[in-house]
Structure formats: C-alpha cells, structure tokens
Amino acid sequence: MTSGLSFLVAARQCEIGELEHLALTSELVSVIGRLIHGLQKERGMSNVYLASRGSRFGGQRLAQIGDCTALEQHVRVRFAALDTDAHRARNGARLFSRIAVVLHALDGLPALRQRVTTQALSPEASTAAFVRLVAGLLAVVFEAADSATDPAISRALVALFNFMQGKEFAGQERALGAGVFASGHADAGLQPHWQHLIESQQRCFEVFSDFSDASVRAAWIDSQPAEARATLERLRRLGSVAGLNGPLDAELSQTWYDCCTDRIDAMQSVEAFLAEQLRTLCRQRIEQARAELRSQQATLQALAREAGAADAAEAPAPITPHLERSVLGMVQEQSRRLQSMGDELETVRAALNERKVIERAKGLLMASRKLSEADAYAMLRQTAMSQNRKLVDVAESVLAMSDYLGA
Numbered sequence: 001m002t003s004g005l006s007f008l009v010a011a012r013q014c015e016i017g018e019l020e021h022l023a024l025t026s027e028l029v030s031v032i033g034r035l036i037h038g039l040q041k042e043r044g045m046s047n048v049y050l051a052s053r054g055s056r057f058g059g060q061r062l063a064q065i066g067d068c069t070a071l072e073q074h075v076r077v078r079f080a081a082l083d084t085d086a087h088r089a090r091n092g093a094r095l096f097s098r099i100a101v102v103l104h105a106l107d108g109l110p111a112l113r114q115r116v117t118t119q120a121l122s123p124e125a126s127t128a129a130f131v132r133l134v135a136g137l138l139a140v141v142f143e144a145a146d147s148a149t150d151p152a153i154s155r156a157l158v159a160l161f162n163f164m165q166g167k168e169f170a171g172q173e174r175a176l177g178a179g180v181f182a183s184g185h186a187d188a189g190l191q192p193h194w195q196h197l198i199e200s201q202q203r204c205f206e207v208f209s210d211f212s213d214a215s216v217r218a219a220w221i222d223s224q225p226a227e228a229r230a231t232l233e234r235l236r237r238l239g240s241v242a243g244l245n246g247p248l249d250a251e252l253s254q255t256w257y258d259c260c261t262d263r264i265d266a267m268q269s270v271e272a273f274l275a276e277q278l279r280t281l282c283r284q285r286i287e288q289a290r291a292e293l294r295s296q297q298a299t300l301q302a303l304a305r306e307a308g309a310a311d312a313a314e315a316p317a318p319i320t321p322h323l324e325r326s327v328l329g330m331v332q333e334q335s336r337r338l339q340s341m342g343d344e345l346e347t348v349r350a351a352l353n354e355r356k357v358i359e360r361a362k363g364l365l366m367a368s369r370k371l372s373e374a375d376a377y378a379m380l381r382q383t384a385m386s387q388n389r390k391l392v393d394v395a396e397s398v399l400a401m402s403d404y405l406g407a
Contacts, residue, residue, distance in 0.1 A: 016289045021083070022153055023282040025144045028078040029157070030275040032137050033164055035075050037268050038068040039137075040171035043130035044261070046116045047175040048253055050123040051182035056253070065113060072106055075137075079103065095143040102136040109133070123179040127172070134168055142355075150285055156278045158351055159211040163274060166204030167267045173197040174260035180239050181253035194240045196374035199381075207351055212274070219273050223266035231259050354392040361395035 045061040079099055112129050115121045121129075141164060145157035176194055180186055209217055235256050239248065358380065365376040384394045 013293065016286060016293065018149055019153075019282065019286045019289055022148055022150065023279070023286060024081065024083075025147075026153075026157075026275070026278045026282050028075075028082070029141050029144055029160065030279065031071070031074045031078050032141060033160075033271050033275060035068065035071040036134050036137050036164065036168065037264075037271075038064065038071045039130060039134055040168065040174070040264065041261070042068050043127060043134075043171065044174045044178055044257060046126050046130070047123045047179045048182050048257060050116060050119060050121060050126055051179040052250075052253070054119055056182065061116075072109070076103075076106070095140065095147065098136065098139045098143055102133075102140060105133045105136050123175075123183075127175045127179070130175075131172060134171075138165055138168060153278070153281055153285065155211045156274070156281055159208050159216065160271070160274045160278060162204045162208040162211070162351075163267070163271055166201045166208060167264060167271065169197050169200040169204065170260070170264055170267065173201070174257065174264065177235070177239050177256045177260065178253050181248055181256050182250055184248050184250045186239060186248060191240050192378065193372070193374045194236075196377060198236070200377075211351065216270070216274060216277065219270050223270050224263070228259070228263060228266075232263060235259060357392050357399065358395045361398040364398060 042061065042064045045057040045064055049057045049061050082099075112121075112126075116126050138161070141157075141161050145154065145161045148154035148157050173194065176190065176197065180190065205220075209220070212220075235252070238252070239256065358377075361380060362373060362376040365371055365379060366373060369376070369379075371379065380391060380394050380398070383389075384391045387394070
C-alpha cells in the first residue's frame with residue numbers, strides 16, 4: 001500500500017541523505033580552513049622574504065611550505081571522497097567546477113614557490129598568486145553554504161564562510177603591511193587598497209556576527225583584546241599614513257607581522273570553534289532525522305499490520321483513531337516544518353545572494369572601467385553613501401546597466 005505516510009518516510013530518507021552529504025561537506029570545509037590558514041602564513045612569509053631580498057624568513061618559509069604541503073594532501077583526500085555522481089550531487093555543477101579550478105591552482109604551487117625562492121617575483125605578484133588560490137578555496141566553501149538545505153546548518157555555514165573571508169582579508173592586510181614595512185617606505189598608491197582590506201574585514205565580521213550564536217560572538221570578542229587592537233591600529237596608522245612623510249623602520253616588519261599573526265592565529269581558534277560547532281550540528285540533525293524516521297516507519301508498519309489483518313478478515317481496513325491522529329499529526333508537522341525551513345532559508349540565502357550581486361557588479365565595473373577590485377568596490381560604496389542606498393541596491397543598478405557598460 002502506497003500512502004501519504006510512505007512519501008513522508010521517503011522524504012525523511014532523502015533529508016537524511018542530504019544531511020549526511022552536508023556532514024561530509026562540513027568536514028571538507030574544516031580541512032580547507034586549515035589549509036587556507038597555512039597558505040596565509042606562507043603568503044606573509046613570502047612577502048617579507050621577497051621585500052627583504054631574501055634576508056628574512058628564509059628558513060621559516062621553508063618549514064611553512066612543508067606544513068602547507070601536508071595540509072594540501074588532506075584537502076585532496078577530502079576532494080576525492082566527494083560523491084561526484086551527477087544525479088545525486090546537489091549544486092554539483094558549480095561546486096565541482098570550483099574544485100577543478102582549485103586543483104589546477106594547487107598543481108601550480110611548486111612552480112610558484114620556486115619563483116619566490118629565486119626572487120623572480122615581486123612581493124605584489126606573489127601575494128596576488130596566493131590571493132587567487134585562497135579565493136578559489138573560499139569559493140568552494142561558498143558553494144557549500146549555498147547548497148545547504150537545512151536552515152540551522154545553512155546559518156552556521158554562512159557565519160563560517162564570512163568569518164573565513166574576513167580572516168582572509170586580514171591575511172592580505174598582513175602581507176601588504178609586511179611588504180611595506182620591510183621595504184622601508186610607504187607607497188601612496190597602496191593606501192586605497194589597504195583601506196579597502198580594513199573595510200572588507202569589518203563587513204565580513206558584521207555578517208558573521210549576524211548569523212552566529214552568542215557563544216561564538218563571545219569567543220570572537222575574547223580573541224581580540226583591547227591592547228592588541230590598539231597596537232594594530234597604531235601600526236596601521238604608521239604604515240599607511242605616517243610612513244608617507246618619511247622612511248619607515250624596516251625592523252617594524254617583524255613587529256607588524258607578529259602583531260597580525262597573533263590576531264589571525266586567534267581568529268583561527270574561533271574558526272576552529274565554528275567548524276566544530278558545525279560538525280556537531282550536523283551530527284545532531286542527522287540523529288534527530290533518524291529518530292523521526294524510525295517513528296514514521298513504526299507508524300507505517302502499524303498501518304501495514306492493520307491492512308493485513310483486514311485482508312485476512314475480508315473486511316475494509318479500519319484505522320484506529322489513535323493511529324489516524326498519529327498520521328495526521330506527522331503530515332501537519334511536516335508541513336509546518338517545511339514552511340519554517342523555507343522562511344529561514346530565504347533569510348539566510350539573502351546574505352549569500354547579496355554577495356553574489358555585489359561580486360558580479362564589481363566584476364562588471366572592473367571589466368568595463370578597467371578598475372582594480374578595490375577601486376570597483378570603492379565606487380560602489382561611494383555611490384551607495386552619496387545616494388543613501390544599500391550597497392546591494394547600487395550593485396543591482398549597475399548590473400541592470402550592463403548593456404550600457406559594454407559587458
């Protein structure tokens with residue numbers, strides 16, 4: 001007998017499959033986060049190494065490369081464990097495309113490192129190469145967040161993605177400042193980009209705070225003591241403003257690097273907390289869904305027994321009032337739950353969609369106006385401020401004018 005309850009059971013089984021896929025994805029996100037953290041360290045060391053003409057961070061950089069190589073292997077193993085069946089993979093086209101790009105970039109890492117070793121790259125070119133690789137890894141995390149169908153897990157993934165993105169901007173700032181201090185002079189042309197990195201961090205951490213719970217927000221606040229923030233702000237002013245008026249003390253490159261590293265290492269502890277919270281949430285949701293499935297299967301079996309008894313007596317199959325109420329309650333609960341999930345997912349997806357719109361608008365301005373990413377974002381932000389509009393609304397207006405911008 002195929003009943004409505006049979007389809008509820010099938011729906012729950014599908015949900016468990018999706019949750020198990022999310023659990024695997026969460027493990028992947030966790031190891032990607034560790035690799036990104038290692039590459040961020042390597043990027044900063046490479047920048048100082050190049051800016052100091054090989055006199056600083058030579059040995060530390062080689063040790064960091066060894067750590068990153070081991071982390072890379074863990075990520076590759078997780079990639080290989082993904083289900084690439086096109087019929088079962090949710091969001092597979094985008095996710096697998098992102099992974100393909102990342103694997104290609106990882107294959108090119110040895111050549112990049114060799115060019116850094118021989119000082120055949122400028123600090124800016126080295127940083128740009130690492131930024132592209134990390135951006136590719138973060139894009140995989142973004143697709144994982146965008147594919148989540150459970151609201152609680154989706155919120156956790158959005159919080160984690162934005163925190164990782166903010167931490168990446170902090171890593172880029174570390175590399176930029178390390179190069180500036182190591183070179184002994186500030187470059188006026190770098191100041192807008194430096195400010196862009198600071199503002200981008202703030203924006204990401206605001207979204208992270210909106211989607212994380214009180215315990216995570218408390219951990220984030222505790223990880224950034226007032227004294228450390230004051231030191232960071234003092235060095236920011238010195239490198240980005242005061243340094244324009246005269247030479248910088250090259251020895252401050254170590255001070256800046258250590259200050260930023262302490263801050264980013266503290267962020268890594270918060271990120272690890274977020275990742276563990278995500279894994280725990282996945283386990284809890286799977287256990288809950290399995291318990292609900294067992295209850296539904298038991299009710300379905302009771303229906304089958306009653307139908308079998310009725311067949312044996314050659315009479316219509318009666319359903320007891322208690323069993324009827326159980327089935328009705330399950331159907332109503334499923335309906336309420338799906339409505340609630342849809343409402344929550346719509347709220348969560350709004351944050352992801354805003355990012356997509358802003359990124360597309362930035363790309364359009366970069367292509368049509370020949371702007372850097374920082375300049376394109378600054379144009380969007382300045383327009384939003386002057387017109388008292390939301391940034392995403394300005395981005396949507398830019399996209400609506402794509403024909404006029406020649407894109």
